Amino acid sequence: MSLILLNASQDQSETPQAGHFESQRVLIVEDESIFAKAIARRLERDGYACQIVGSLGDADCALKSQSPDLLLLDMRLPDGSGLDFLQRLRNSSASTVPVVVMSAYGEVDDAVAAMKLSASDYLKKPFDLDELMLVVDKVITTNKVSTQLAYSRAREARSSDFASIIGESYPIRQLKDQIQKIARLCSVPTGPPPTVLITGPTGSGKDVSARMLHSLSERSSKPFVHVDCASLPKDLIESELFGHVKGAFTNAHAERMGLIEIAEDGVVFLDEIGELPPDMQGKLLAVLERRMLRRVGSTRELPIKAWFIAATNRNVNAMIKDGSLRSDLYFRLNVLSLELPLLHERGDDVILLSEFFGHNIARRHGMASFDLSDAAAKRLRGYHWPGNVRELRHVIERATLLSGDGKVTEDGLLLPIADHPASSDDFFTLTLDEAERALINEALKKCGHNVSAASRRLGITRMAMRYRMKRHGIVVQPQHNRRGDN
Secondary structure: OOOEEEEOOOOOOOOOOOOOOOOEEEEEEOOOOOHHHHHOOOOOHHHEEEEEEEEEEHHHHHHHOOOOOOEEEEEEEOOOEEEHHHHHHHOOOOOOOOOEEEEOOOHHHHHHHHOOOOOOOEEEEEHHHHHHHHHHOOOOOOOOHHHHHHHHHHHHOOHHHOOOOOOOOHHHHHHHHHHHHHHHHHOOOOOOOOOOOOOOOOOOOOHHHHHHHHHOOOOOOOEEEEEHHHOHHHHHHHHHHHHEEOOOOOOOOEEEOOOHHOOOOOOOEOOOHOOOOOOHHHHHHHHHOOEEOOOOOOEEEEEEOOOOEEEEEOHHHHHHHHHOOOHHHHHHHHEEEEEOHHHHHHHHHHHHHHHHHHHHHHOOOOOOOEOOOHHHHHHHHHHOOOOOOHHHHHHHHHHHHHHHOEEOOOOHOOOOOOOOOOOOOHOOOOOHHHHHHHHHHHHHHHOOOOHHHHHHHHHOOOOOHHHHHHOOOOOOOHHHHOOOOO
């Protein structure tokens, strides 16, 4: 008899909860119907969707009509050997399907041969159904993690063009030098690597800096797991980070590795670390201190070999003062640190970055080239860039796509005319309404009192422009009206 179970892949980022758990499909190839139904009932009780077939021919048809997630395969079926079937399977389009083989007494040689053909595991009949579930859950979890790591590595390879810091300004040269020193230091195989804390404003490149640390270290071939602490579900943060065992909570249908465990001996990048609740910060601190992890619902501790890199865009001292960041966690993370500069402090780096983004975008969309006019370059240098590198990338992408031919002009940038006041003293003498009114008047003046042109320069719609003009009592003088403005 042969049992083949197939496990449907489920994204590790999804958490099994009511309404979101997708049943994993299991194909059972078994000619003893009573035995097959008993297995199916047990699997369905834990949320699996099962299909039973009684021959290898029916199994072939089932594999062509659907993609099961796990195969449970017996070694003896009426129309052939499960071993021969497994060999054909490994040469087919379903070659990656995980397989658990079942062998009766005296068929140990067949089980060994099946393992050599990349079967995931085997069960010796007779067996307990709870034993079956342990094997099935283990195979499914392992396959899920392997699939996710393969996807993650492929994604990292595709994004490698952007995993470097572009720029030649003094602050960036210093930053690159620091990154290289830290990467070398953390590659020394003497105990766990020191943690790194990256600080800097939103959009300044904290993620890119973390990826550079990873790529320049001896862990570059290991996983890089990006954990966005701000987007973790609040009631499932512990499970996401540390994993859980089967039955740890409602709908925990299978054992699951957490993001820290998935990283193995690679890198865990904890982005926006200050967004973790204080109680979770305490549990994370314990993991960092002891280098041991316990899954939710488990009593067994697992050793942790990963390199931890954290980042935040907020003022650390202010977070510690208001209690949103534990001081002991901060001191534990801040063994080595990187502070990223603002984009407007980097001089001509803005042009190097613009050309880098522009050429990549033009190439991706089949444009002949990317060309930045002198006036556009001057405008980019003079802009304050409150959103830093991320804002620049979006501006260049928009301007390049809207140009149609990759030739970007000053008007094509669609940047506000006055993005910041002449001085901080001037800024604090105005209320928000006064600053908005002054900006609209200046835009109208620069655009010859053409409302449509002024709204484009300010990056808002004509309707929004007219609403703000009405609210501030701004009226375009009749002699300056243009057709279509009223």
